[in-house]
Amino acid sequence: MVKAPLSRGSWGARFFAVAWALVLLASLASSIARRSIGQERGAAGSGQLDPTAWGDDHVDEPLPEFVESGECLFCHRREVGSSWARNRHQRTIRDATPAEPALAALRKDRSAASLADEVELILGDRRANRFLKRSAQYGKLDMLSVVAHSRRGRRFRVRQVPDDDKPPRWLGVEHFAQNCAGCHATGVDPQTAAFALPSLDCFVCHGDSPLEHANDSREMILSRTRHDPPRVVISICAQCHLRGGRSKATGRPYPTNFVPGDNLFRDFVFDFSLADSPDVSPGDRHVIDNVRQVVLNGRQDMTCLSCHDVHRQDTRRHRKLKEERYCGHCHAPGKPLREPIRYEVHSPVCQY
Numbered sequence: 316m317v318k319a320p321l322s323r324g325s326w327g328a329r330f331f332a333v334a335w336a337l338v339l340l341a342s343l344a345s346s347i348a349r350r351s352i353g354q355e356r357g358a359a360g361s362g363q364l365d366p367t368a369w370g371d372d373h374v375d376e377p378l379p380e381f382v383e384s385g386e387c388l389f390c391h392r393r394e395v396g397s398s399w400a401r402n403r404h405q406r407t408i409r410d411a412t413p414a415e416p417a418l419a420a421l422r423k424d425r426s427a428a429s430l431a432d433e434v435e436l437i438l439g440d441r442r443a444n445r446f447l448k449r450s451a452q453y454g455k456l457d458m459l460s461v462v463a464h465s466r467r468g469r470r471f472r473v474r475q476v477p478d479d480d481k482p483p484r485w486l487g488v489e490h491f492a493q494n495c496a497g498c499h500a501t502g503v504d505p506q507t508a509a510f511a512l513p514s515l516d517c518f519v520c521h522g523d524s525p526l527e528h529a530n531d532s533r534e535m536i537l538s539r540t541r542h543d544p545p546r547v548v549i550s551i552c553a554q555c556h557l558r559g560g561r562s563k564a565t566g567r568p569y570p571t572n573f574v575p576g577d578n579l580f581r582d583f584v585f586d587f588s589l590a591d592s593p594d595v596s597p598g599d600r601h602v603i604d605n606v607r608q609v610v611l612n613g614r615q616d617m618t619c620l621s622c623h624d625v626h627r628q629d630t631r632r633h634r635k636l637k638e639e640r641y642c643g644h645c646h647a648p649g650k651p652l653r654e655p656i657r658y659e660v661h662s663p664v665c666q667y
């Protein structure tokens with residue numbers, strides 16, 4: 316009697332057979348998925364994923380060839396070119412024009428003014444600026460030992476960097492190369508630490524994607540049609556925005572030869588407990604916490620791009636999200652959302 320409906324060959328029976336097959340397949344798939352996630356769990360049995368367990372790196376390879384922004388913008392002038400000149404990534408290192416307020420402050424500073432004429436480039440934004448000049452060595456810059464600070468948009472003032480009590484001076488070309496280049500310049504050679512381009516170019520986020528992407532945009536990293544997994548997206552942003560980590564390969568405070576698409580954490584070690592540290596500002600804490608959620612807890616539904624539009628430089632997207640504990644980095648519980656916590660940002664890595 317039990318077999319009857321199945322043997323009758325009716326639509327109902329076929330439906331049952333197909334449904335059963337689907338149920339079996341689904342349970343098989345979920346057990347495979349569980350097992351492969353199980354393999355990624357940390358050995359300590361912490362219940363967290365092992366962030367090094369997937370993907371590839373380019374640590375032992377030469378710097379890849381990549382297409383520069385000039386060529387990209389030939390085709391993408393309209394949507395991206397119009398705002399690129401103002402993008403903070405593009406501007407992190409720029410010509411030291413007389414209009415730069417930090418340069419004016421340097422000229423007025425009694426102990427450092429005599430060096431101002433040699434300054435060719437400025438690094439930084441509203442909070443802190445550094446002064447640089449090109450060196451004879453390819454892909455290297457020399458940096459002044461002083462920093463120009465501004466608090467809450469007030470005038471820049473020149474000061475010594477923390478833990479430096481010697482008179483203002485040029486620090487030599489290895490200082491920027493070993494400590495800063497990987498996050499403020501593009502295409503840093505793993506051996507020499509010389510950069511291919513000063514400041515940040517398309518390559519740092521879009522990688523060495525092929526030009527054939529013009530026919531199929533899924534070939535381009537971070538294209539909307541491609542749907543890169545969260546751990547790939549977050550590795551790209553975290554290569555620079557996780558301040559305080561170290562490269563296993565070189566010991567430098569930035570990753571070695573990271574190419575978008577790679578797993579950052581095969582080379583870059585980072586202490587995620589900083590996400591809970593009161594000494595870290597909400598500006599860095601919300602970054603560290605989001606990366607932790609994705610790479611240690613396997614969170615799938617929130618990356619930097621849920622909130623940030625990189626090319627438009629705004630966070631309008633974030634206002635549409637559902638409230639959760641994470642929001643507490645910037646919105647105090649019980650306070651209206653339109654009154655976010657105000658905070659200052661300091662960074663020992665960036666010396667401001």
Ligand code: HEC
Pocket residue numbers: 438439440441442443444445491494495496497498499554555556557558559568569598599660664665666667
């Ligand atoms: C691990 C990557 C990393 C390294 C290494 C690094 N930086 Fe940064 N730096 C960043 C990021 C990311 C920001 C933007 C942070 C923000 O706005 O919240 C930044 C911002 C800055 C700013 C601008 C602050 C402002 O808002 O005006 C200065 C100045 C700076 N860095 C200097 C340096 C110097 C000097 C070094 C080397 C001694 C250095 N950084 C090394 C990632 C890095």
Ligand code: HEC
Pocket residue numbers: 384387388391394395399404515516517518519520521537538539620623624625626
């Ligand atoms: C700091 C990282 C970063 C850099 C540098 C960067 N992009 Fe993007 N780009 C993104 C992200 C992230 C997206 C995906 C936007 C989204 O879905 O939110 C994107 C999207 C795009 C798009 C899709 C259209 C759009 O407006 O969203 C184009 C085209 C593009 N980028 C071109 C470029 C070019 C050309 C350069 C260099 C001049 C460049 N990008 C530099 C991160 C970057």
Ligand code: HEC
Pocket residue numbers: 382383384386387388389390391517518521526528529530532535536537538539540
């Ligand atoms: C020969 C012209 C051409 C060049 C050069 C070019 N692109 Fe594209 N790109 C296209 C076309 C065409 C598309 C598909 C149509 C579209 O979505 O804009 C595209 C798509 C994209 C997308 C995906 C847009 C989306 O819808 O999400 C990104 C990101 C992108 N390009 C970035 C770059 C970057 C970065 C470079 C330089 C390394 C570059 N492109 C160079 C023509 C070009």
Ligand code: HEC
Pocket residue numbers: 403404406407408438439440441497498499500515519520551552553554555556619620623625628629
């Ligand atoms: C190669 C290093 C690098 C990469 C990769 C990178 N950033 Fe940045 N980002 C920086 C630096 C450095 C600054 C600050 C530059 C300055 O002001 O001098 C910055 C500034 C920013 C800012 C502040 C400016 C603004 O738009 O309000 C945001 C937000 C940001 N980055 C988000 C992202 C996201 C999201 C990604 C990943 C798609 C990303 N960044 C990838 C280095 C990087």
Ligand code: HEC
Pocket residue numbers: 549552553556598601602603605606617618619620621622623630633636
């Ligand atoms: C839930 C939303 C959300 C997520 C997720 C998120 N951010 Fe933010 N982020 C914001 C908002 C909102 C601001 C504040 C913008 C402001 O002050 O106007 C901000 C500020 C920043 C700034 C500081 C800009 C400055 O100099 O003032 C940087 C850099 C940044 N985010 C990078 C990232 C990166 C990288 C990630 C991913 C690892 C990320 N954020 C994830 C919402 C988010």
Ligand code: HEC
Pocket residue numbers: 597598601630631633634635636637638639641642643644645646652653654655
């Ligand atoms: C890095 C800091 C940061 C994080 C994290 C953050 N916010 Fe915000 N939020 C801000 C800032 C700054 C503003 C005011 C500027 C703006 O509207 O972007 C704001 C404004 C808002 C507004 C608009 C309020 C109004 O009426 O003007 C909403 C809604 C909001 N946030 C929701 C959220 C939610 C939900 C989350 C968590 C998923 C979150 N935010 C996470 C910084 C943050």
